Amino acid sequence: MAFDSDIPTAPLVSLLYRNQNKFLNKKLKDVELSSGLYPLLIKSYKNDGISQEELASSLHVNESTITRNLDKLEKKGLIRKTPEKRKKIISVTADGAEIAQKIMGYDDKWDETIKKSLTESEYDNFKKLLKKICEDLI
Numbered sequence: 001m002a003f004d005s006d007i008p009t010a011p012l013v014s015l016l017y018r019n020q021n022k023f024l025n026k027k028l029k030d031v032e033l034s035s036g037l038y039p040l041l042i043k044s045y046k047n048d049g050i051s052q053e054e055l056a057s058s059l060h061v062n063e064s065t066i067t068r069n070l071d072k073l074e075k076k077g078l079i080r081k082t083p084e085k086r087k088k089i090i091s092v093t094a095d096g097a098e099i100a101q102k103i104m105g106y107d108d109k110w111d112e113t114i115k116k117s118l119t120e121s122e123y124d125n126f127k128k129l130l131k132k133i134c135e136d137l138i
Contacts (some may be wrong), residue, residue, distance in 0.1 A: 007046060024038060024106060027106050038106070040059070041079070041099065044079055044090045045078050045100035045101075049090070052066055053087060080093060111123075114126075
């Protein structure tokens with residue numbers, strides 16, 4: 001499918017985002033997670049003992065969204081929130097760790113899908129440019 005040469009960037013970014021979500025939701029179906037919960041579980045697993053505030057900051061998501069999604073992970077028995085002074089510390093349960101280990105490679109699999117359309121140099125440049133744009137936006 002060819003796109004018009006004057007297409008704005010927003011529909012292209014949206015299309016990429018929607019397709020990644022479809023890919024992740026299909027992969028995550030068997031562990032009953034969504035693409036919105038997935039990064040929280042992985043980040044919490046890789047940084048056991050991270051505070052809720054640090055998690056929100058590192059993923060560039062507002063605290064109310066983090067709270068809502070962590071509540072969902074907690075109800076599923078995948079994480080524990082422990083109050084410590086004025087913070088909530090996130091710990092991954094044994095079930096959460098098992099699922100995190102199972103699903104951690106999904107981002108790499110998505111990147112492999114993207115790489116099929118690009119040379120290695122194009123992919124590296126694409127990723128570098130996306131990071132630059134996002135860093136300038138936040």
